[in-house]
Amino acid sequence: MILRLWSGWTEPAHTDAYERLLTQDIAPSILARGVDGLRELRVLRRSSQELDPAEGSEFLTAMTFTDFAAVSAFTGGDPSTSVVPPAARDLLGRFDRRSRHYLSRAVFRDGDGRTTVG
Numbered sequence: 468m469i470l471r472l473w474s475g476w477t478e479p480a481h482t483d484a485y486e487r488l489l490t491q492d493i494a495p496s497i498l499a500r501g502v503d504g505l506r507e508l509r510v511l512r513r514s515s516q517e518l519d520p521a522e523g524s525e526f527l528t529a530m531t532f533t534d535f536a537a538v539s540a541f542t543g544g545d546p547s548t549s550v551v552p553p554a555a556r557d558l559l560g561r562f563d564r565r566s567r568h569y570l571s572r573a574v575f576r577d578g579d580g581r582t583t584v585g
Contacts, residue, residue: 468506468531468532468533468570468571469531469532469533469534469535469537469538469568469569469570469571470529470530470531470568470569470570470571471528471529471530471531471532471538471546471566471567471568472527472528472529472566472567472568472569473527473528473530473549473562473563473566473567474525474526474527474528474562474563475525475526475551475555475559475561475562475563476522476523476524476525476526476559476560476561476562477523477524477526477558477559477560478522478523478560479520479521479522479523479524481523481558481559481560482523482524484558485526485555485558485559486510486512486524486526488554488555488558489510489526489528489555490510492554493552493554493555494508494510494528497541500541502537502540502541503537503540504532504533504534504536504537504538504540505530505531505532505537505541506531506532506533507529507530507531508528508529508530508531509528509529509530510526510527510528511526511527511528511529512524512525512526512527513525513526513527523560531571535568538568546566546568547565547566547568548565548566549562549563549564549565549566
């Protein structure tokens with residue numbers, strides 16, 4: 468499995484609007500594409516307590532793919548290319564131009580074999 472990580476940062480005035488765009492439009496539209504090999508897409512928002520409030524918020528997307536061919540199918544070619552729609556670019560102060568990829572080596576679950584999400 469391949470974990471694809473990408474980060475984008477908003478200015479304070481755009482944080483809530485970007486979160487809505489990402490969770491209500493962008494993420495659902497990615498899943499609706501039916502990319503073969505895309506297993507999961509998580510949206511994370513870094514706690515504002517860890518950042519300078521004047522700098523806004525950091526968002527991270529974590530996507531799990533079966534292999535690099537699936538990543539390439541998602542990006543349309545170069546697997547490292549960031550996929551950032553124009554509406555997102557309008558709200559982001561800065562963002563990763565290239566995504567990072569990690570090969571999954573181990574997964575640990577609780578004693579009942581459950582994965583906790585939240």
